[in-house]
Amino acid sequence: MDSFVDGSGYLAACTAGLPTLGTLAAQRADLDAWSRAATSPATYGALVEEGRALFAGIVGVDAARVATGSQTSAMVALVAASLPDGAEVVVPDGDFSSIVFPFLVQAHRGVTVRSVPLERLADAVRPGTALVAWSAVQSATGVVTDPAPVLDAARAAGALTLCDLTQAAGVLPVSAAPFDVTVTHAYKWLCAPRGVAFATFSDAALERVRPVQAGWYAGADVWSSCYGPTMQLADDARRFDVSPAWQAWPGAVAALRHLASVDAGSAWRHATGRTDRLADALGTPRSGQAITTFPDPDGSALRALTAAGVTASGRAGRLRLAFHLWNDDADVDRVVAVLGAVEGFRPAG
Known part of the structure; x- marks a missing residue:
């Protein structure tokens, strides 16, 4: 508790986390450095890589499987855009819109979204289901889903799995390893400034998801990827990176250092x-x-x-x-x- 600002009476980590003292110090130091023209993209880039590694440790995967971004909905949209025409997606009733809307807007090419009660999610997966998407912890109710039955049903049907860990990582022991894709915004239970998000990808997802928002930060060497037309993307999850919101990362890394040290x-x-x-x-x-x-x-x-x-x-x-x-x-x-x-x-x- 002493690592955080005074949180007495603050019962809203599910809305936005509170900063650690280290996060505040890092943010203030960054503002001071900016005021002296002493910041640089390379320094921020090093923080992104440290943050990637810290998050990988928190969710139990190799850093090469972690992509960085700013919003979970944009990361889910990558998956939605990669589904074949006519694909069926299964989601729980009332799940957070960031893992539902990106699939709904693919209706123009025949993608359908079937919404079922959370307790029937595993039973709803059937042959022909392309993907199952749900939150590890439901935003509206806090209900924790046992992933094992859903994962088993998805494997049997040949469906990909996408799990939102935003309401879990930082408070609930979780592993991203069993899922094809996970998305996590770090500003809630991980207590980072808003604007830092992560996604993880299995081997199957790395093969099937297209990096449709690729930019210079998705390059195998970001500093050699600033200009076209030649494109050489990273061969791991970094191909899904987007250019980082620099000023959010000093505080985010400080927060991740702290949460990574907490059991x-x-x-x-x-x-x-x-x-x-x-x-x-x-x-x-x-x-x-x-x-x-x-x-x-x-x-x-x-x-x-x-x-x-x-x-x-x-x-x-x-x-x-x-x-x-x-x-x-x-x-x-x-x-x-x-x-x-x-x-x-x-x-x-």
Whole structure:
């Protein structure tokens, strides 16, 4: 907790993480260097490579399988654009739009998106399904999906798998290795500045996904790839890189250094311990999730927490709370006290 800014009452890591002190120092140092004309693309490039390696370690793959970018939707769009005409994609109902919309906009060439209840995702995969896309942790509810049945069903059908780790990496122990593609924006649980995202690719995905947004940063040697018409792309996942948002990377690398040093199992136990304590205090079943939600159709509970100085969020008619490394039992007690005074609040049903 001491590595972060004061996060008392901040229960919104699922919306945006808080910076570590190291991240703030790195961002300020970069601004100072910029003010002295002392920054350079080469220095930022070295940070990108360090960040790539750190993220690879967090999700358990080789750095050669990691591509860097700025937004998850743009990375998913690469996969969507690479599907054959008429392909079928299966997604869960209500999943985050960044892993749904890129496939929906391919309808003009016959790509269809079939949406099914999350608990039926594995059963919905059938012969002819080209790809299954879902989030490891659901943004709206915090539900954690067991990937094994979905992966087994996809393999049996010959379908690719795409998993969004944005609401998982940094708090939940995860491995990107079993999936064909993963996408992760680092500004939530990994606590990086917004504008740094990662994707990972299996051998099958490296063969089948086209780098349709290739630019100079996708080159085998970025400094020899600044001008056309000759093109020699990287032979690993770097072929999917886009030019980095430089000013985001000093702080992102500082954040990744810190999160890479934290045991993910400990982070998950810390977060779920707070949500379980909250459930016990409110008399509801324990969810065992880092994100917990309660019915709040009129938003009165969220408004009460906001008025009390607690930062939370509302999604799909529910109050959404997230506990990360900077939160402690005092945050739980504060939420219980506020919600106990909200007329008509029912934590379940």
